[in-house]
Structure formats: C-alpha cells, structure tokens
Amino acid sequence: MKNKKPINMPPNKSQYENCKIKQFDRALKLDSTEELKSLQIAYNTYGTLNKDKSNAVMVCHALTGDQYLIGHNPITNNGGWWELMVGSGKAVDTDKFFVICPNVLGGCAGTTGPSSLNPETARPYGLDFPVITISDMVRAQVMLLDYLGIDRLLTVMGGSMGGMQALCWAAEYPDRVAGCIPIASTWRHSAQNIAFHEVGRQAIMADLAWNKGNYYEKEQRPSAGLAVARMAAHITYMSEKTLTERFGRNLQDREKLGFGFDADFQIESYLRHQGISFVERYDANSYLYITRATDYYDLSAGHGSLSEAFEGTKTRFCVLSFDTDWLYTTQESRTLMRALNASKAHVSFADLSMDKGHDSFLLDCPEMFDMVSGFLSATMKSLDRGGNL
Amino acid sequence: MNNSDRAADIRIDFILISQMIKEGSTVLDVGCGDGDLLEFLSSQKNIDARGIEITASGVKNSISKGLSVIQGNAEKDIKFYPDNSFDYVLLSQTLQAVNRPDLLLKELLRVGKKAIVSFPNFGYWRVRFNLMLKGTMPMNKTLSHPWYSSPNIHFCTIRDFVGLCDELDMKIINHMAINAGGIKMKFDHLGIANFFATQGLYLITKD
Numbered sequence: 001m002k003n004k005k006p007i008n009m010p011p012n013k014s015q016y017e018n019c020k021i022k023q024f025d026r027a028l029k030l031d032s033t034e035e036l037k038s039l040q041i042a043y044n045t046y047g048t049l050n051k052d053k054s055n056a057v058m059v060c061h062a063l064t065g066d067q068y069l070i071g072h073n074p075i076t077n078n079g080g081w082w083e084l085m086v087g088s089g090k091a092v093d094t095d096k097f098f099v100i101c102p103n104v105l106g107g108c109a110g111t112t113g114p115s116s117l118n119p120e121t122a123r124p125y126g127l128d129f130p131v132i133t134i135s136d137m138v139r140a141q142v143m144l145l146d147y148l149g150i151d152r153l154l155t156v157m158g159g160s161m162g163g164m165q166a167l168c169w170a171a172e173y174p175d176r177v178a179g180c181i182p183i184a185s186t187w188r189h190s191a192q193n194i195a196f197h198e199v200g201r202q203a204i205m206a207d208l209a210w211n212k213g214n215y216y217e218k219e220q221r222p223s224a225g226l227a228v229a230r231m232a233a234h235i236t237y238m239s240e241k242t243l244t245e246r247f248g249r250n251l252q253d254r255e256k257l258g259f260g261f262d263a264d265f266q267i268e269s270y271l272r273h274q275g276i277s278f279v280e281r282y283d284a285n286s287y288l289y290i291t292r293a294t295d296y297y298d299l300s301a302g303h304g305s306l307s308e309a310f311e312g313t314k315t316r317f318c319v320l321s322f323d324t325d326w327l328y329t330t331q332e333s334r335t336l337m338r339a340l341n342a343s344k345a346h347v348s349f350a351d352l353s354m355d356k357g358h359d360s361f362l363l364d365c366p367e368m369f370d371m372v373s374g375f376l377s378a379t380m381k382s383l384d385r386g387g388n389l
Numbered sequence: 390m391n392n393s394d395r396a397a398d399i400r401i402d403f404i405l406i407s408q409m410i411k412e413g414s415t416v417l418d419v420g421c422g423d424g425d426l427l428e429f430l431s432s433q434k435n436i437d438a439r440g441i442e443i444t445a446s447g448v449k450n451s452i453s454k455g456l457s458v459i460q461g462n463a464e465k466d467i468k469f470y471p472d473n474s475f476d477y478v479l480l481s482q483t484l485q486a487v488n489r490p491d492l493l494l495k496e497l498l499r500v501g502k503k504a505i506v507s508f509p510n511f512g513y514w515r516v517r518f519n520l521m522l523k524g525t526m527p528m529n530k531t532l533s534h535p536w537y538s539s540p541n542i543h544f545c546t547i548r549d550f551v552g553l554c555d556e557l558d559m560k561i562i563n564h565m566a567i568n569a570g571g572i573k574m575k576f577d578h579l580g581i582a583n584f585f586a587t588q589g590l591y592l593i594t595k596d
Contacts, residue, residue, distance in 0.1 A: 318452065337459055338469035346439070348452045349459040353445060367445075371452040378455025 016110040017074040019044045019067050019103075024143055028105075031296075034130035038119050041144050042110020043067050043102035046086065047094035049150070054383055056150045057092055057376070058141065059101045060158035060165035063233075063290055064282055066109035069101040070094075075109060075281050084364055091369035092376065097154065104165070105140040106132045106289040112140075114285035115216060125285075127213035132289060134161075134297045138168045145176070155179035155379055157372070159361035160328065161290070164297050167336075170317070171299055171309045179379035181372060183320045184361040186328040187306055187336045188298035193327065196236055197291040200229030204284045213285050226284040227275030234274045239324035239357030243267060306335070307342035316346040316382065318375040320361075320368060323351055327358040348375065401571045402426075402481060402590070406505055407433045409563060409592045414476035417441070417501065419463045419493075420483035424451030427458075439475070441466055464488060467496045475501040482588075484508045484550075485541040494557060498595050503562065507590040512546030512583040515569070530569070530587065547582055547589040554593055563592040 019042050028036040044067045049056060059069055059082065066073065070080035070087050086092040086099055103111035106129070114129035121128075145153070156166045156177050163185020170180040186193070204210055207225025215221050235243075247267040251257070254264065263269040300306040317340055321333035330351045337349035352367055354360035361368070403426055410416065412434050418427050421440030424447070430436045440458035442448045451458035459466065463480075464487055478501030484490050485508055497504040509532055510516075519527040526536040534541065545553070547566065554561055566586035568574045576582045582589070 316457065334461075337461075338466065341459070341466075341469045342471060344471065344474055346457045347459060348448075348457050349461070350445070350448045350452060351460055367449045371449060374453035374455045381455065 031133040046099040049098040060162035062160035067103040091373040108283035108286040124216040157181035159183040186332040203228035223279040230278040231271040306339035310343040322360040418479040424456040511544040558596040565590040
C-alpha cells in the first residue's frame with residue numbers, strides 16, 4: 001500500500017521529524033461556519049514549563065514559516081528560523097521561558113491543511129479544505145494551549161503574519177495573554193497587501209499542473225506557479241536599498257547583456273533561486289489558503305473601530321516596526337499603537353531603524369532583542385505582583 | 390555643563406515631582422527620555438507608568454527597562470489618548486521645545502486630571518543680565534544650546550507661564566521654584582521667584 005502512494009501525497013504523521021504531533025478528535029468550528037472534523041497540530045516546545053505555568057511564550061510563525069524555531073529543521077535542513085531571538089541566553093530565553101511554536105492551521109509542516117488527508121475521502125483535501133482565517137489559526141492554537149494545560153500565556157509574539165495571530169489572540173482571548181508582541185506586522189491587510197497576494201495566487205492557479213488544486217496524486221505539482229508567487233512576494237520582503245546595494249544592475253555570470261531571457265541580472269538569478277528552493281519545501285494549496293487568511297484579516301471588522309477591538313484589555317503590548325518595511329509599514333503599526341492608547345491599553349511602540357525592510361524581524365537587531373527581553377521581564381514581574389492582569 | 394551637573398539638576402526635579410504625586414496613581418510622562426523619571430516614580434510611588442518619547446535611543450532604553458513607552462511626537466500622539474485617562478501628565482523641561490505650548494498644555498489637562506510642568510525660567514536674573522550686558526542670547530545649565538541649534542523655540546518666564554495658565558483658565562494647585570544651586574527655594578512672591586529661579590515647577594488642573 002505504502003509503495004503505491006503517489007510521490008506528491010502528504011507524508012504520514014510519523015514522517016514529521018523533530019517535532020511533536022497532537023491529534024484532536026474534537027471538531028474545529030471555523031469563521032466560514034464550516035467545521036474541520038479532525039485537527040492535527042504539529043508543534044515544538046523549548047525550555048521548561050514552571051510550576052504555576054506562568055512562563056509560557058507562544059511564538060507564531062509567518063506566512064511560510066514552521067514550528068522549527070530553533071535547532072535542526074528537517075524540512076529546510078538548516079537551523080531554526082528565529083535562532084537570533086529564541087534560545088538559551090537569548091531575548092526569549094529558553095532557560096527562563098517555556099516557548100511553544102505551532103505550525104499554523106492550513107500549513108504544510110504537519111498541522112492540518114489542504115495537503116492533509118480528508119478523513120471523509122481518505123484523499124488529500126485540495127480545494128475541499130475550507131477557507132480559513134487568522135482567527136481560525138488562533139482557535140486551533142487555543143486547543144493546543146488547552147491540551148498543554150496552560151491557562152494564560154506570558155506573551156504571544158510573532159513577526160509579520162505571526163504578529164497578526166498574536167494580535168488576534170490579544171483581541172479575542174484577552175484573559176489568556178498577559179503580553180503581546182507584534183513585530184513588522186499590521187492590524188489589517190491593505191489593498192496593496194491583498195494585491196500582491198492576488199498576483200501570487202493567480203500565478204499558482206495559472207499553472208496547468210495546479211489542476212484546480214488536485215495535484216497531490218499526479219506526477220507534477222504547480223512548481224512554476226508557486227515559484228513565481230514566491231518571487232513576487234520575496235520582493236516585498238526586502239527594501240529597495242537592500243536590492244540596490246546587494247544586486248544593483250550587476251550581471252550574473254557574464255560580462256555583457258545576453259540579449260535573451262536568461263537571468264542576465266543578479267537580482268533575477270537571486271529571485272529564481274528563491275522561487276525554486278521554496279517549491280521544494282512548500283505546498284501550493286497551503287500558499288493559496290494562508291494568503292487568503294491574511295487578506296481576510298482586519299481586526300477592526302465587527303467592531304466600531306480598531307480601538308474597540310481592545311476595549312478594556314489588560315494585556316500589555318509591545319508593537320515594533322521597521323522604518324524600511326514597505327509591506328507592513330510603520331504607519332500601520334503607529335495606527336495600531338494609537339488605537340491601543342485610545343483603549344487605554346498598556347502599550348509600547350518603537351520604530352526600529354534597519355536597512356533591510358520587512359525581513360528585518362528575522363535578522364540581527366540588538367535593539368529589538370533588548371526591548372523584547374525587557375518587555376518579557378516586565379510582564380513577568382507584573383504577573384508576580386498580581387498587577388495588570 | 391557636565392553630566393554631574395545635569396544629574397544633580399534632574400534629581401531635585403524628580404524628588405519634587407514625586408512629592409506632588411499620590412501613591413498608586415496613573416502617570417503619563419510626555420517626553421520621558423530614557424524613562425528615568427518614570428522608573429523613579431514607579432519605585433517611590435508605585436505608579437502605573439506610561440511615556441511618550443521622540444528619540445529612538447530614549448524609547449529603546451525605556452522599553453528595555455520594561456516601561457510602557459511609545460515612540461512618538463508629543464503634540465501629535467497625545468491626541469489619541471481618551472479624556473481623563475491619567476491622574477497626572479508630566480511635562481518635564483519640554484514645554485519650551487514644542488510648537489504650540491498653549492495647545493499642548495490644553496491637551497495635557499484633557500488627557501490628565503492634573504498636569505505637572507517644569508520649565509527653564511527665562512526670567513532668571515543671570516539670563517536677564519546676560520542679554521542686557523552682553524547683548525547675546527543666554528546659555529547656562531538649563532539653557533545649554535546656542536540659539537541657532539537650540540531645540541528650545543518658545544522660551545517663557547515663570548510670570549509668562551502663570552499668565553498663560555490664567556488665560557487658559559487653568560488652576561495652579563502648587564508651584565515650586567528651583568535656584569541655580571539646584572535647591573528648592575521659597576516661593577512667597579512671584580516677582581522674586583521669577584528673578585532668582587532657574588526652573589519653575591507647576592502642578593495645575595482644570596479650573
């Protein structure tokens with residue numbers, strides 16, 4: 001049986017290495033009013049949960065991230081994606097904190113998503129997978145937190161889409177989060193944000209191999225479409241300054257223009273490499289579903305205003321942005337900060353000066369580490385005093 | 390001016406402000422710098438502390454200490470706080486550096502039930518003599534920049550400040566004056582304080 005499985009079928013749960021898997025038998029109700037009958041969450045934990053379970057920090061990953069925060073990542077064969085931030089002696093110190101990092105709902109690193117087997121058909125969901133939202137991702141994380149027996153997170157944090165989940169936690173489960181750190185993130189997807197995602201989705205869906213989402217049992221996957229989607233998105237993660245300094249108009253492995261459509265320029269070669277290496281580790285349908293979730297994201301929806309989403313909150317916030325981030329701009333973080341002030345929340349906000357644009361949150365930024373560390377200690381202290389929450 | 394002078398100056402400022410504040414109150418420090426005053430008040434008066442600071446280094450140092458501080462412009466960002474959200478709003482040595490001190494004062498007392506404002510006194514006798522005898526803009530401990538690069542664009546005297554409070558229908562609850570030695574001086578007579586004080590410190594509220 002196993003030998004007959006087509007090459008593109010999702011792996012068995014035992015095949016996800018170096019992480020924990022929790023299978024829930026309870027249904028997950030979704031914003032779309034549909035239900036997921038069964039849910040599996042792949043996650044990692046680092047550090048030790050203390051006696052009164054007050055030192056848990058949840059790190060939510062970005063669009064194409066995974067649960068491999070630190071240590072060996074078997075998908076990329078590299079180290080974890082946030083080793084600069086999390087670890088022994090780091091800002092999110094695993095000697096002090098119990099760090100939880102789940103793969104998001106809709107993802108493709110072990111948590112239930114469009115590439116998972118639909119229990120009703122015993123085949124991959126494909127487009128039968130229901131459309132999900134950021135709130136749905138958080139709802140799944142709440143189930144994981146319940147399973148771990150933790151009432152309240154010391155802090156929930158994340159960069160980019162991870163920050164959206166963190167904010168969603170704070171807005172929808174205010175009693176369960178003492179602190180919230182959205183980094184390089186936003187409170188809603190703007191028209192420009194949606195536009196870039198739509199380009200990516202159209203690229204995937206224009207690839208014939210996509211086959212309306214039914215490619216798992218075929219020989220070919222929509223790799224070309226997914227690679228183009230990644231290339232377009234990757235541009236938005238970098239600042240113009242980075243592109244100019246790193247690539248400029250430099251030619252790739254040639255002395256003069258080729259008068260053809262090979263990758264003449266280094267930037268083309270770089271983007272192609274980004275696209276190709278991405279398709280090896282990521283599922284095209286997951287990309288559709290997760291970008292859709294971020295497009296639907298608007299914290300002010302259903303409230304009179306953004307500040308009403310946080311009315312009466314006792315959660316402490318630390319909003320961080322980067323001055324060269326043109327994907328989720330400083331202005332969006334400032335609007336969020338002002339709304340939080342209007343709701344009388346405890347809020348810190350800093351706009352960090354970094355050259356590298358949106359992706360700066362993943363890079364070496366000592367100011368960011370100092371502030372995260374100070375914020376976590378202060379949040380811990382305020383809990384010890386019984387203050388604030 | 391060296392750092393120890395500044396430290397001595399700030400210390401007395403902190404202590405006097407602390408004396409004006411009730412235990413356990415909510416406090417917003419507008420222009421909080423590195424958060425030293427907020428930290429001092431937290432330890433002395435167990436306040437619920439927030440701050441606004443414009444410089445990246447001040448914000449970074451404040452947040453790293455665990456303070457809730459936002460990076461922003463006092464005059465722009467104060468507008469987003471609801472009415473009466475703080476027991477006290479502090480403005481320490483910043484009034485003279487803003488675009489519209491009158492509008493900011495109004496905002497301080499919209500957001501805060503009370504405001505504590507300290508400022509360098511341009512009526513100090515040395516300042517007056519300096520201008521009169523040397524004919525140049527004064528520089529001293531509290532006015533440490535040359536005129537062309539000074540962030541201080543709206544100087545006032547203690548008497549000017551009292552006049553503005555009157556014009557804006559604000560009530561002065563308490564006033565203090567600090568002399569050149571960094572010592573709190575008697576404040577029996579406005580004219581004398583305005584002549585001998587280097588700094589004024591006022592606790593004000595809505596009339």
